[in-house]
Amino acid sequence: MRRMVLIGRSECGKTTLKQALRGEKITYHKTQYVSQYDCLIDMPGEYAENIDLAHAIALYIAEADVVGIVLSATEPYSLYPPNVASVSNRETIGIVTKIDHWCADPEQAAEWLRLTGCEHIFFTSSYTGEGIEEIHDFLKEEHEICTVDVVSSRIQDETFDKPADLKEYHLL
Numbered sequence: 001m002r003r004m005v006l007i008g009r010s011e012c013g014k015t016t017l018k019q020a021l022r023g024e025k026i027t028y029h030k031t032q033y034v035s036q037y038d039c040l041i042d043m044p045g046e047y048a049e050n051i052d053l054a055h056a057i058a059l060y061i062a063e064a065d066v067v068g069i070v071l072s073a074t075e076p077y078s079l080y081p082p083n084v085a086s087v088s089n090r091e092t093i094g095i096v097t098k099i100d101h102w103c104a105d106p107e108q109a110a111e112w113l114r115l116t117g118c119e120h121i122f123f124t125s126s127y128t129g130e131g132i133e134e135i136h137d138f139l140k141e142e143h144e145i146c147t148v149d150v151v152s153s154r155i156q157d158e159t160f161d162k163p164a165d166l167k168e169y170h171l172l
């Protein structure tokens with residue numbers, strides 16, 4: 001899975017989305033610090049709301065493969081300046097959250113996210129699970145991941161179970 005950093009104001013649904021993406025039980029948890037060692041980097045909304053903290057967002061973008069700009073479908077306004085997605089050199093996607101909410105206006109949120117420069121928009125509800133699979137598919141690695149286990153079992157097979165083919169390794 002590619003590493004994604006979630007950016008968005010407090011209460012827009014980042015932590016709940018993270019729980020849904022990880023298949024965890026949905027429980028309210030106020031984010032107090034950045035989970036930078038995780039595959040999903042979640043940060044307190046204050047980082048997006050406070051200019052002094054906002055500078056630190058660049059550090060976490062550098063740690064990630066994908067930037068997820070999160071906006072709730074219930075928002076009456078957008079926090080993001082136009083074309084802000086272009087300041088990052090990572091692939092940037094827009095994530096509309098809370099589409100199940102009774103006062104949700106997903107298209108309005110998507111329009112604001114398109115203005116930031118996001119071309120790919122995901123419509124999600126962490127409560128109903130809508131859109132979660134699409135994000136999983138998007139974050140999937142394109143190539144096979146070679147874990148230490150895979151490498152060591154291949155070495156075992158090739159070196160110990162049969163004599164090494166020296167021609168194949170261009171040693172003859």
Ligand SMILES: Nc1nc2c(ncn2[C@@H]2O[C@H](COP(=O)(O)OP(=O)(O)O)[C@@H](O)[C@H]2O)c(=O)[nH]1
Nearest residue numbers: 009010011012013014015016098101125126127
């Ligand atoms: N209706 C609805 N509410 C949600 C959804 N996701 C989050 N919430 C609620 O929105 C509030 C803030 O969510 P949270 O994930 O803590 O936001 P964060 O501050 O961005 O991490 C909580 O009360 C959640 O239960 C959703 O998909 N649908």
Ligand SMILES: [Mg+2]
Nearest residue numbers: 014015030031
């Ligand atoms: Mg949070």
